[in-house]
Amino acid sequence: MGDDVIEKALGLLCDRYIFPAKAAEAATLIRAKRDAGAYDGLDETALGERLTEVLQGICADKHLRVRPRGEDVREALTEEQIVAAYEQQLRRNNHGIARVERLEGNVGYLDVRQIPDASVGGRAIAAAMELVSHTAALIVDLRKNRGGAPNGVIFWTSYFFPDDQTHLNDIYDGESGRTRQFWSLAHLPGERYLDRPVYLLTSDVTFSAGEELCYNLQAQGRATLVGATTRGGAHPTEYFPLSPTMEITVPVARSVNPVTGTNWEGTGVVPDVEVPAEDAFAYAYRKALDHVLATGTSTALLDEARAAVAGLPSA
Structure with missing residues (x-):
């Protein structure tokens, strides 16, 4: 089982x-380690960690991972099944929108924990x-x-x-060799x-994608980023099952x-105002209230x- 998973992973x-x-x-290094017995007797979690360690050590790419699949997608092996499981997960998580609120002082607040595919979550984004x-x-919490x-x-x-x-981003696709441009949308x-x-x-x-939202708006001078430097993963990624339980x-x-x-x-998005992440909301809310x-x-x-300013921690 372990050898089959490894070979399928390396092929992909x-x-x-x-x-x-x-x-x-x-791939060359992983095969050499496998032949030397480095992965013998490992459970799925440990195998995924060992393979990921090699992959990220050479490629320095935080999106590149081998890991156990989540319980909710273990029956999803075809592309159609994977898409259906993804859409179900989005609906269950309210399309990543954890909270929408009007704060005192007429400041908007969005707690966004996932960016849904627009074809699935567009109505939820528009509603928020x-x-x-x-x-x-407006404060958009992407922490x-x-x-x-x-x-x-x-x-x-595009709402901003x-x-x-406004030319927001380009994505170069390795398989086709083509670059797709992404512009703000004409209709919303x-x-x-x-x-x-x-x-x-x-x-x-x-x-x-949370970082892309930050990077795009920062590059266009349309938002102020407050908090800590982000994790640093800019490469669009696909998920491939290696078995019902590994991907x-x-x-x-x-x-x-x-x-x-x-x-x-690899660098992350550096905020305009660096403060500890736990202090970012208070800082941004104070600035928003100053504007009001x-x-x-x-x-x-x-x-x-x-009254809202008076209730905030001292600056």
Whole structure:
């Protein structure tokens, strides 16, 4: 069983990894270790950890992993079954949207822990944005966001731009050799969120598509990032079952930001304001309330904002 899993993993690695030379180097080392008995007698968790250690040691790619499959996808072996399991998981997790709230002082707050594929989660994203559409400033909490779908990132970030004229990202696909451009969308359900400050909260957990949302908006000067440097995974990835209980995640493409000419792979996204992740919300909320106090005209709203500032920890 272990040898079958290893060979299938290495075959997928060499066929699909975005950097073929690195894949070949890693495969050679893993086969040598296997032949020397390094993986004999390991359970699935330990085998996955040992293989991942070699893969990441050579490729330095945090998306590249061999691991046990989650209980909810163990019967999903075909592409159709995997997609169905993914969509079910998204629905169960409310499409990654853990919380939507209007905070005191008319500041919007979104706790987003996964970026759904727009074809599945677009209605949920639109609903969340509708609920904060009339706030004076917005905080998007990505401190627990572990990734998602590139087209979901484009759908969500399009709400912060006026039209379809903003070039947000490019993705180079290794198998086809083609580069796809991603631009802001011409049409969105509901209102766009324009001309108001947006704060993104980050941590060292923030990963993959969550990082892309941060990187795209930061590169365009459309949001202020507050918190800690993110984890550093920029390569779009596919999941391949090796058995009903094991899988490999293989980066099959790479992002190229049209503003910076590069991405956040290995470095993470560095916030504009570096504070401990646990302090990021208080900092961003204070800044949002300062904006409300500087621009608000309603006496009731200004009183509400002042009371909210008074309740925050000392700066």
